[in-house]
Amino acid sequence: MVLRCGAPWSLVCVLGLFTKIGALCRDAACDAVPSASSALVQRKLLVAGDASQMELREAEGNTGDCQSWCSPNPSTCTFNECKACAGCDGMPHCAGWCEHNTKDWSAKCAMWTCQDCGACNSSPSSPNGYTYVGTGYCDGGYIGGWDTADAVDIETCAQKCSSELNCKFFSLQVGATCSRYSSVAGNCTTRFRPNQYVTFGKAPARPGYVAGEPGAAWSPEHQKAIRAKLIRVFQESDAVCREANIEVPGERWSGLPTMAKFLRLAFHDCMKYADGTGGCDGCLEWKGVGGRYTRDQHGKKQLNVSDDGHHNGLRPTVEILEKIYTDPNFPPKAPGLWQSPKESGFSRADLWAFAGMVAVEHGIHLNNLACHKLDLDDAHGILSQCHPRVGEPDCEVAAPRPFHFASGRKDCVPDPTADQPYKTFKTELHPDPGANAASTLAYFKRDFGFNARETVAILGAHTLGRVHNTISLHQYTWKTRSAMLFNNGYFRNLASKEDWYYPTGSFPNGTNIRTATCRGFGNSRGERAPARWKPHAFYHLTNGGPVQWLQEKKVCPCFDPSWTRPDEGCCNDDPFSCKAGCEEYRIVLGMDETMLNSDMSLYRQFSTNDGIPAGCPGLEDWNSEAIKSDWRLRSPRIPSNDVHGDSWDSSHCPFTTIADPPGSTPMYRVVEEYADSNEKFFADFFPVLEKMLMNGYNASDLVVTPMASHACPYQDPHDWHRHYSCS
Template sequence: MEAEGDRRAASDPPAGDAGAPWTAVEIKRVKQKLREMMQNPRKAISEASILIDKAHRYEPNPAKVVRLAFHDCMKYTDGTGGCDGCLDWWGVGRRSELADDGHNNGLYVVAEALEHIYTRTDYPSGTPALDASLRSTGKSRADLWALAGIVALDVAMELNNKVCDAPNMGAEGQYHPRWGHSDCRVAAPRKIIFKTGRRDCSGHPFEEAFEPALEGVERRSYMTSKREAHPDPHGDGWKTLSYFKRDFDFNGREVVAIMGAHTIGTFQAEVSGFKYNWKFSHRIFNNGYYRLLTLKRDWAPTGAVVNGKRLNYKDINGEHPPGVWVAESWRDLPNGGPFQVVKKKVACTPCDAPPDHAWWDKYSVSRWGRPVMNHTFCCTNLQEGHFCNPECVHEFDDAGIHETMLPSDISLHRQLFQNGDGVPQGCGRWGGNFKGPLNCGDKYFTVGEVVEEFADNQTSWLAEFFDAYEKMMSNGYASDELTDVRAAAL
């Protein structure tokens, strides 16, 4: 084990050199370390002495690791780079009125936790020690981040299946909208191939005026002031497709497939300016991103639990309820944005909740044009076959949690475009104080059809996602520059 002083004094492998090969034992042990970090993230934060404010909000969970793996493989604005174990550190820790500022915000904690796996043999505790640290044996940081991205998907898929197998529609705080259906569980089509030989960044000195914005954060070798080219979350489908074609050589199907990574993860307003979650259950990996994007009729939780059973929203006939998109703008940017769409379920009140259940309390007064709704009014003297009084069908959020999409998401399926100021167009009025239903045109060319295919066929999506994910993790390298690791540990 490296002593603490030795660890800090040790130098990285020569920048620009290909990372050294990994043994099967190293792969197996590091995978165990990565799992422990992601499954017990607060323990990992504590053992790494990560002391920034609200560190637990940016914990090294699978969603954060997948985000890091993608951001690591972005190219720089000059067209160089790719997967290089470095992050553009401009704006990290700061909020700005610029829509393109701080894209790597929120990634410090996961990058720093991985740095401890890279430089230490004994971190995190409770995992097998390495004979020597990855850094001291010449491994590249970029290869470690790629392996972390692979393990993150495994962890998120395993949790998905654990939720599907749970007796009460959920586990570990997660809820599955396809619970009880044959497509609830996910099955990996194959193992994602781990390749080694990526080069860590070189020749990216900090500008003199550059300092990490987060208080108490030291400069690290994975921080660079060289500017990365990021996709525009405020952009339309054409901008998204163009970005991925230029910087990742993705075709349309690959773009739609890789966007499914948004099935895990949340928004944090202090990080990106956006709010809410893509999905209510944001830790389980499945094709829920596409089912949400196309507003499939899936179960949605009311938040009410009766006799240990979770209650779902239902339509007037007691079946899966439909959904609608509502456009919202936050007026935090000069153009009135950020802009988002928020899903509402058009559903009955939960008449399977008894009259004295706490769920009814928040609807005991009229607000936002909604009538007073109580069990007597909504759930008695019903027409045959009805689950509730039709006057009690309303727009609800899933257990009070907003599910959302960004313009860059929704425009892959519907005809949403940007004007010169970045304000979404083509979906009716949007901006100012407006908050109302989204009224977009039909599918966005052929990629809209791909979105619908992936919404209906989880197996098809996973196969293409795995291909796109491997291509992403090889960005910036020729086909013969990386070594395919076919080890038993994988």
């Protein structure tokens, strides 16, 4: 980025000493100009001196080392690099600048290397976060800065450099250029134009974040770079784990980091400890984390309910974030940082909270991508999602506003016996997935200060992801084939809204349905299908549980005759249709849409007995002993003593009328509001997520700013040259 002048540029170099071009000229011809004897020198030059004495001087007959420049104006000595005459030695050459030593003159002391009077004997004061390097500029690693708007003063130039993560030092010529560089200023062996530039480098990285202290504030540039890093993990979690040599315990497909796991981690980090302390502190109770359940333990009534391991399945997600936290260049194919988030003073808790927010934002982005496709783009990657609302006005969603991102959380002081700083052996309190709404609300009210509406809203986070039986003993998904899309689909399912059915299995011609199409199945009129919920006991625990609620939709059963067995004469050549009256209730075999007791009870009111639903007509005899005595009773029947009766469903339970505070909207009505409107759900979810991520802090403890908005284009994981970035 330096002009190579050559002979034709000599005149420009002489006349441009105070211009941008002159500042960048650097070659033998240019360097010789000030002391050369030539006709070009015999011109009127703008001489730098006292601001009140700037004058035009005639450079005549300068056959020696600045002989005609030494007297009567010694202030030109420095400007013209004259060193061989008495007037240019010692105090006299800066006398005019030292006489009135104001702030402005102090800056000139540094610019013109005056070191023989007052403030000129010391280096200029450094802007915050920088150290004085010296005069002149280094020619390595130039990244930009030829803009006079940033060359106003040292502070303005420093702020510009600070906004660029790869800027490591800047060289300022006031009024001309604020040049920024990505190399290290101290490594330069030769400096150019020492009489025109003053140079500052970013201060050496401090030892890093200190546990127990508030995390440093994030700049928009840090948010942009770390967001791009996270999105690469979301879209290429398997590859990124391999690059970092991160072990994924158990079944790899279920243990890899996902957007849902980042959001889950953000919640779990903010749980309080049994002693009432804690909150969002960058630490997790590590007891029970790791591979817990093998498939050969399932269905044998041998396991016991345990409070251990409620963070299970989060280990690879935590380790990926720790790699981002400590390595400024991880992951590859994403922006690098000048120093790691830890070295920059950020707390781990702030990073975990930020990752949860970015997961929601990216889920909204993917939701809207899915609204613009009618079929599969990729049957296996992140675009393999099928949106059940394609073509409807409520398919696309929009954030009500940017998230308010808070920084300043404090990480817990590490346990000296733990092998990682994010592990703690303190007991954390967590909600019980087998409990009902009253118990769930009591937990969130006690530990997070949530009311009934906020409790319903925060559980809407289940719109992302799924559960895994080798991790938690629970299985299936909240939303079939759309687990990466953030929307109100969780509430639509919970309220049994009519939507498309997405089965597994194969078409009559043998084509796999899941890899062939995103087209949904409905009734004989081609309409979205009605739904119902049934509880099902899975027989893993000694009490016959755990119990989950599984959704069935009443659809045409002709998509896979090999297992759906429709009545004779119901089907024709179109597997998506059937004759009127042939519709049947069907689960999504192997990919059931599910709810836990803590979810279903937000809408339907019931009690629980050791995790087994009770308290509704038809459930009187459906209990642990009955479930264990007869496998056919894993789903309750009507009447309860008739195993040949019809299946019982959630409509026999009343709506959940719990209201907190008293007189507010009951919980079931809040569920219906969210099911009918993405806007209402988002309007409540954004502030309640922010509140959750501030658990354990007063508002005055944190620095809260709107989260910087960035566009992060989708990258094709098959493109060798892909690079994740946000603009």
